Amino acid sequence: MGTRRIGLQGGSFDPVHFGHLRAAEEVRERAGLDEVWLVLARVSPFKVRSGTSPAEDRLRMLELALEGAPGLRPCTVELEREGPSFTVDTVAELARRHPDASFTLVLGLDAFREIHGWHRWTELLSSCDLAVTSRPPERVEEGAGALASLGLPIAVQEAFWYDPTQACHRHRSGRRLDFHPLTALDISSTAIRRLVREGRSIRFLTDRAVADWIATRGLYRA
Ligand code: ATP
Numbered sequence: 001m002g003t004r005r006i007g008l009q010g011g012s013f014d015p016v017h018f019g020h021l022r023a024a025e026e027v028r029e030r031a032g033l034d035e036v037w038l039v040l041a042r043v044s045p046f047k048v049r050s051g052t053s054p055a056e057d058r059l060r061m062l063e064l065a066l067e068g069a070p071g072l073r074p075c076t077v078e079l080e081r082e083g084p085s086f087t088v089d090t091v092a093e094l095a096r097r098h099p100d101a102s103f104t105l106v107l108g109l110d111a112f113r114e115i116h117g118w119h120r121w122t123e124l125l126s127s128c129d130l131a132v133t134s135r136p137p138e139r140v141e142e143g144a145g146a147l148a149s150l151g152l153p154i155a156v157q158e159a160f161w162y163d164p165t166q167a168c169h170r171h172r173s174g175r176r177l178d179f180h181p182l183t184a185l186d187i188s189s190t191a192i193r194r195l196v197r198e199g200r201s202i203r204f205l206t207d208r209a210v211a212d213w214i215a216t217r218g219l220y221r222a
């Protein structure tokens with residue numbers, strides 16, 4: 001049996017929405033991944049102060065949204081550890097548990113722009129491939145100039161080179177970086193939480209079962 005190629009899309013999923021889901025689906029197809037795992041953050045290192053809904057609710061909504069979506073599944077490994085979750089530790093732990101798998105981190109452009117602020121980011125970029133997607137209002141381009149056009153810090157730009165033989169960027173470690181221009185869905189969890197708080201409709205922004213869960217549990221009202 002060959003190596004399984006697994007995408008890892010991290011997030012707080014508070015709540016999961018069609019922006020997350022469509023990104024996972026399109027990257028799975030475009031990059032030829034066997035599966036994409038949606039990795040639920042216990043507490044995002046960037047959201048420690050603002051807080052999130054209980055992990056049980058966020059996980060339940062993720063499960064509801066992914067029901068009947070072959071190739072996409074929730075991953076709860078970060079819920080097993082105390083404190084904020086660092087992606088570098090998550091990837092190492094998953095690699096240990098799944099020696100037959102090779103991992104690709106799936107990130108929206110908003111997240112990739114902050115990558116140099118992530119815990120042990122150079123080690124992270126050496127431990128997995130990277131798939132960076134459009135995140136409205138910003139769109140990514142493919143090709144040789146794609147990285148340079150983003151105006152990232154020099155330290156990040158210099159960590160990569162362009163490999164014309166494979167038409168991808170490569171980290172110093174040899175790991176791939178691919179850009180994926182996706183169907184642009186300008187949806188965020190923040191906007192959904194605000195709509196609920198204001199008593200407005202969230203229909204067609206996320207899965208119906210997720211919207212029902214939010215209503216039944218009274219999430220985001222206060
Ligand atoms: P919040 O508003 O609470 O920050 P969010 O909608 O930004 O929530 P996150 O959990 O912060 O969702 O994002 C997790 C990952 O999903 C990030 O890599 C982010 O870039 C990506 N993502 C979120 N929304 C979209 C979208 N509409 N299109 C593409 N990627 C998205």
Ligand code: MG
Pocket residue numbers: none
């Ligand atoms: Mg976000």
